[in-house]
Amino acid sequence: MAEFTDFGIVVxxxxxxxxxxxxxxxKLVQKSGRRLIVAGRSLPLFLVGTMLAAQSIDGxxxxxxxxxxxxxxxxxxxxxxIGLGVCLLLVGIFYAKRLNFMQxxxxxDFYFRRFGNGAEGISSVLxxxxxxxxxAGNLAAAGLICELVFGVSYIWGLLIVATVVLIYTFCGGxxxxxxxxxxxxxIAIVAFWAAxxxxxxxxxxxxWAEISDSFPDGTMDxxxxxxxxxxxxxxxxxxxxxxxxxxxALDFMERxxxxxxPKVARRGAxxxxxxxxxxxxxxxxxxxxxxxxxxxxxxxxxxxxxxxxEHMPFAIGAAMLIGVLGAGMSxxxxxxxxxSAVISRNLIQRIIRRRWLKRDAWSDNKLLWITxxxxxxxxxxGVLLAWVAPNPGFYLILAFDVVFAxxxxxxxxxxxxxxxxxxxxxxxxxxxxxxxxxxxxxxETTGYLAVEYAGLDSMIPPIIAFFLFxxxxxxxxxxxxxxxxxxxxxxxxxxxxxxxxxxxxxFKPGPQTSTPA
Numbered sequence: 107m108a109e110f111t112d113f114g115i116v117v118x119x120x121x122x123x124x125x126x127x128x129x130x131x132x133k134l135v136q137k138s139g140r141r142l143i144v145a146g147r148s149l150p151l152f153l154v155g156t157m158l159a160a161q162s163i164d165g166x167x168x169x170x171x172x173x174x175x176x177x178x179x180x181x182x183x184x185x186x187x188i189g190l191g192v193c194l195l196l197v198g199i200f201y202a203k204r205l206n207f208m209q210x211x212x213x214x215d216f217y218f219r220r221f222g223n224g225a226e227g228i229s230s231v232l233x234x235x236x237x238x239x240x241x242a243g244n245l246a247a248a249g250l251i252c253e254l255v256f257g258v259s260y261i262w263g264l265l266i267v268a269t270v271v272l273i274y275t276f277c278g279g280x281x282x283x284x285x286x287x288x289x290x291x292x293i294a295i296v297a298f299w300a301a302x303x304x305x306x307x308x309x310x311x312x313x314w315a316e317i318s319d320s321f322p323d324g325t326m327d328x329x330x331x332x333x334x335x336x337x338x339x340x341x342x343x344x345x346x347x348x349x350x351x352x353x354x355a356l357d358f359m360e361r362x363x364x365x366x367x368p369k370v371a372r373r374g375a376x377x378x379x380x381x382x383x384x385x386x387x388x389x390x391x392x393x394x395x396x397x398x399x400x401x402x403x404x405x406x407x408x409x410x411x412x413x414x415x416e417h418m419p420f421a422i423g424a425a426m427l428i429g430v431l432g433a434g435m436s437x438x439x440x441x442x443x444x445x446s447a448v449i450s451r452n453l454i455q456r457i458i459r460r461r462w463l464k465r466d467a468w469s470d471n472k473l474l475w476i477t478x479x480x481x482x483x484x485x486x487x488g489v490l491l492a493w494v495a496p497n498p499g500f501y502l503i504l505a506f507d508v509v510f511a512x513x514x515x516x517x518x519x520x521x522x523x524x525x526x527x528x529x530x531x532x533x534x535x536x537x538x539x540x541x542x543x544x545x546x547x548x549x550e551t552t553g554y555l556a557v558e559y560a561g562l563d564s565m566i567p568p569i570i571a572f573f574l575f576x577x578x579x580x581x582x583x584x585x586x587x588x589x590x591x592x593x594x595x596x597x598x599x600x601x602x603x604x605x606x607x608x609x610x611x612x613f614k615p616g617p618q619t620s621t622p623a
Contacts, residue, residue, distance in 0.1 A: 113255040113415055113424055120428040121270050124290075124435065128274020128282035135278060139473030142279035143211050143447045144364040151373055153284050154365045157436075158378025160283075160291035161357045162190035165247025165434030166240075167382075168294070168389050172413075173406035175393025179325040181341050184390040187382055189348025194379030197353055198372050202362050204521055206371035212444065213359045213517075214452040220520040221531040223461050228535045229513050230452045234445050236508045237356050241441040241488035244434040245271075246496035247407075251431050254411045261493055267435060268489045275439045276481050280364055283439050290436055294429025295385060300422045301414070302388035305395050310417070312398070320398045339561025347564050351510025354517060356444025357437060407496065442488065446480035511567035512538030515575040523579075525588035530579035538571025 135141045149157070167186040175183035210216060213233065218226035245268055252263030274282040306314050329336045352358065358375075365371035396409040399417045403409060410430065414423035450473060459465050468476065515538065516531040545563035579588065 112420060113427060114257070116424045117252065117255045117428060117431065120431065121266070124286050124432065125270050125273055127285045128439075129277045131274070131278025131281035131285050134281045135474065137471045137474060139451075139468075139470050139477055140211065141281070142474050142477060143443065143451075144360060145280040145284065147209065147364055148366050149284065149361070149364045149370070149374075150366060151370045151377070153288075154361055154370055154374025155377025155381070156291055157284055157287045157361045157440075158194055158358060158374055159295075159381035160287040160433055160436040161355075161361070161440050162194060162352075162378060162382040163187070163291055163294055163385055163433050164437035165244040165430060166437075168298070168385070168430045168433060169247040169250070169407065169410045170243070171389045172393035172396060172410045175325075175390055176396050176400070176403065176409045177406045178337060179322075179327075179330055180390055180394060181326075181330040182337060183393050184386055185341050185344040186348065187386045187389060189345045190352060191379045191383035191386070192345070192349040193352040193355075194358070194375050194382060196349065197358060197362065198375030198379060201353060201517075201521065202365075202371040202375045203368035205359065206362055206365050206368045210363050211451055212363075212447050213354065213356055214448055216520070217513075217516065217531065218452070218456065220526065221516065221528045223457055225516060225528060225531040225535060226452055227457050228532065229516070230448045232509050232513055232535065232539055233354065233356055234448055236354075236506065237441040237445045238484065238487055238491065239508075240357075241438045241445070241485075242491035242495075244438040244441070245488055246492040248431050248434040248438070249492060250407055250496065251411050251427055254408075254415065255427065260496065264489060264492055264496075267431070268438075268485060271435050271438050271442070272481065272485050275442050275485075276478050279443055279477075280360060280440075283436060283443070286432065286439070287436050290429065290432030291381070293425055294433050295381065297422060297425035297429045298385055298388035298392070301418055301426055302391050302395075304418060304422055306391070317395060317398045321394055322397065325394065325397070334559070339559060339565075341561075343561035343564035346568075347506045347510050350514055350568070351506035354506070354509040354513045356448065357440030360440060360444055360447075438488070442481060442485055443477075445484045446477050449480045449484070450476040507542060507564050508539065510564070511542035512536065512540075512571055514568055515572040519572075519575055519579075523576075523588075525579050525583060526575070527579050527582060527586040527588055529582045529586055530575045533578045534571040534575040537574055538567045541570060542567040 134145075138146065140146055167190055171183035171186045173183070174186070205216065208216065208219070210219075214226045214230040217229040245264060248267040249260055249264030252258070252266050253260045254263075256263060256266070258266075274286065278285070304310060305317060308314055310317075324330075324336065327336065330338060330341055332338050361378075362371045362375065365374055392413065393409060396403075396413045400409055400412055403412070411427060414426045418426070454476065455468055455473065460467060512535040515534045516526070520526045520531065542563070545567065548563075
């Protein structure tokens with residue numbers, strides 16, 4: 107009981123510090139929606155890299171990783187941080203500079219500028235669904251930790267952490283995320299490695315040889331990557347869904363947009379990807395170690411917190427708990443802010459207000475308050491989902507399956523192929539996501555798609571959407587021609603997005619109003 111009390115004190119201090127640090131960022135927002143959502147596009151390299159790492163090293167890829175390793179073997183969990191790390195590297199190499207240059211607030215802004223209101227609306231809905239799931243997964247992970255350290259029921263643990271994140275997200279937006287990420291993510295990384303070294307370096311009561319010899323046969327076997335019966339399709343599906351699908355990530359792109367220039371955006375993504383891959387070995391191996399120390403777990407999701415609290419030195423265990431708790435809170439903060447910005451800016455302001463009602467755009471200050479108001483109900487939905495089905499590892503893959511299926515092809519081809527057009531984007535969004543939904547319904551009900559081929563249901567829809575996008579674009583060029591000159595400078599911000607005194611950095615003049623739906 108004494109240990110639980112000590113852990114509870116440390117976590118309580120951490121939560122209080124997070125509330126204070128995040129809430130103080132209220133002053134930096136300066137009554138500006140742009141500053142709330144993308145920190146005024148002013149963040150330096152160190153903050154961008156740290157914040158991107160904090161979004162990927164979250165409750166799903168740490169606590170969920172260990173749970174999947176404990177239950178299904180090494181690669182079932184390791185694919186989570188590997189996929190996220192690879193995604194950030196790809197963002198840095200191919201996407202970050204172009205997207206940062208375009209000076210956007212949200213990712214659906216790209217679909218609006220490139221393809222019009224129709225693609226903007228569809229992509230917005232898909233991303234909202236995806237990120238509600240992601241927020242729920244991270245709240246669930248944080249709630250499980252609070253349940254243990256405070257000795258309360260899961261719902262109270264969930265409400266405690268949700269309240270903390272809600273307060274500082276409402277107050278400081280992305281600035282609050284920057285203030286809390288500075289210490290959260292680095293605590294997590296150091297704690298993961300310290301815990302792994304504690305066991306593997308022979309500092310635990312049980313020699314490492316005895317621990318490693320106890321690992322079940324096949325749990326670290328490479329057949330998990332090429333034998334279907336050993337879960338190869340599922341593992342590759344997770345890698346594709348995260349490595350490519352997470353490119354369509356509101357929280358990642360918030361940070362890319364918030365970088366002070368394209369070069370910083372690119373380097374920050376590479377930095378974040380490197381830090382994420384640096385956690386693959388310790389987090390996944392701790393899942394294996396939990397098999398030895400906790401062989402009879404009823405809930406694999408408890409593997410990480412119980413291992414930290416019962417089998418590690420207090421300092422390491424406490425650091426790991428608050429590191430994972432902080433990482434989960436950071437991702438919940440980023441996801442929640444992204445969802446709220448998409449609802450206020452893309453759905454309410456641009457589609458409902460400007461296109462349907464034909465009214466003027468909001469001021470920067472009004473965008474701030476509408477976004478803050480949207481935060482509250484969206485948090486309620488995330489808490490409800492986390493309470494009904496607390497499954498962090500599963501959430502992460504499911505969340506990006508949704509957007510990977512339909513939204514990846516329009517973003518990628520829209521950036522790099524001049525013949526991309528609106529009909530192709532709308533068809534890819536609807537058909538790709540629709541096929542993914544059909545596959546999910548089939549596997550949950552009729553079982554026509556054999557269970558042993560699970561994983562193909564994730565990989566097939568985005569491939570279909572990609573080639574369908576190309577076919578539709580080519581077939582509709584006469585009525586919807588692509589760009590004669592395709593360059594990010596051709597996609598200037600609409601006039602209502604330009605804030606007084608803002609530097610447009612070389613955008614070419616031209617029409618700056620809504621494009622056809």
